[in-house]
Amino acid sequence: MIEVKNLTKSFGDNKVLDDISMSFEAGKCNMVIGASGSGKTVLLKNIMGLLTPDSGEILYSGKDLAKMPPKERKLLYREMGVLFQSNALFDFATVEENIGFPMEFFTRLSKAEKKEKTDMLLERVGLPGVNGKYPSELSGGMQKRVGIARALALNPKYLFCDEPNSGLDPMTSVRIDELIAGITEEYGTTTIINTHDMNSIMGIGDRISFIYEGKLKWKGDRDSFLRPDCSELEAFVHSNALASKLIG
Numbered sequence: 734m735i736e737v738k739n740l741t742k743s744f745g746d747n748k749v750l751d752d753i754s755m756s757f758e759a760g761k762c763n764m765v766i767g768a769s770g771s772g773k774t775v776l777l778k779n780i781m782g783l784l785t786p787d788s789g790e791i792l793y794s795g796k797d798l799a800k801m802p803p804k805e806r807k808l809l810y811r812e813m814g815v816l817f818q819s820n821a822l823f824d825f826a827t828v829e830e831n832i833g834f835p836m837e838f839f840t841r842l843s844k845a846e847k848k849e850k851t852d853m854l855l856e857r858v859g860l861p862g863v864n865g866k867y868p869s870e871l872s873g874g875m876q877k878r879v880g881i882a883r884a885l886a887l888n889p890k891y892l893f894c895d896e897p898n899s900g901l902d903p904m905t906s907v908r909i910d911e912l913i914a915g916i917t918e919e920y921g922t923t924t925i926i927n928t929h930d931m932n933s934i935m936g937i938g939d940r941i942s943f944i945y946e947g948k949l950k951w952k953g954d955r956d957s958f959l960r961p962d963c964s965e966l967e968a969f970v971h972s973n974a975l976a977s978k979l980i981g
């Protein structure tokens with residue numbers, strides 16, 4: 734469980750997040766939605782400790798991230814699996830090497846153990862046998878899967894996904910969503926997904942939080958999402974539905 738309490742973050746006089754309080758449950762796909770530029774990535778970076786809040790708290794199982802001793806913080810970082818917009822695979826390294834990096838840095842697993850783990854992860858994300866391929870030899874969807882396998886390499890408690898479907902076609906997006914949702918349930922991760930993809934929200938959103946002009950404007954589940962008591966959310970849904978009709 735992750736809790737955000739009264740989080741405020743500005744860049745100069747641009748107040749991006751204004752007194753945001755929300756919580757993220759374990760074993761659930763917690764969706765953070767909002768227009769482009771609404772502060773989703775900034776929120777996630779604060780949660781991950783990559784940015785420091787101006788005020789407010791980030792709590793991991795009740796413990797304040799800002800007050801954690803460096804050792805504890807380091808352990809926490811190990812528990813974070815991250816899948817960012819650009820899938821951030823190293824081009825110069827094979828799939829197996831890419832997945833191996835976190836294990837290399839953080840564990841003392843033997844070569845054989847790493848290989849076994851990599852095979853297991855590639856199996857789990859539906860890409861058995863691609864160990865020796867380079868990212869450039871894989872499709873966008875396959876690269877995402879490798880990114881997911883790498884994010885899982887250290888058995889994370891938390892899975893942070895920033896626009897995991899960006900650049901993917903709708904069919905591939907659905908498969909990636911299903912993979913993330915399946916992993917969330919199976920591993921019991923506290924999963925946070927930043928998105929403005931309506932299919933994702935309706936497909937796998939267990940908890941949905943809508944950010945608008947720096948505020949948490951609405952939260953609810955899928956059922957209430959379709960008849961929200963919030964005109965700004967209605968406008969957001971409408972414009973996204975329209976956009977996907979025009980594009981798709």
Ligand SMILES: Nc1ncnc2c1ncn2[C@@H]1O[C@H](COP(=O)(O)OP(=O)(O)O)[C@@H](O)[C@H]1O
Nearest residue numbers: 744747749767768769770771772773774775776
């Ligand atoms: N490092 C930064 N320095 C200054 N402004 C930033 C920085 N990061 C984000 N911002 C600003 O914060 C706002 C929210 O950005 P972001 O969180 O990336 O939006 P989203 O992820 O919802 O599209 C934008 O106005 C952006 O320009």
Ligand SMILES: [Mg+2]
Nearest residue numbers: 773774895927
């Ligand atoms: Mg973003």
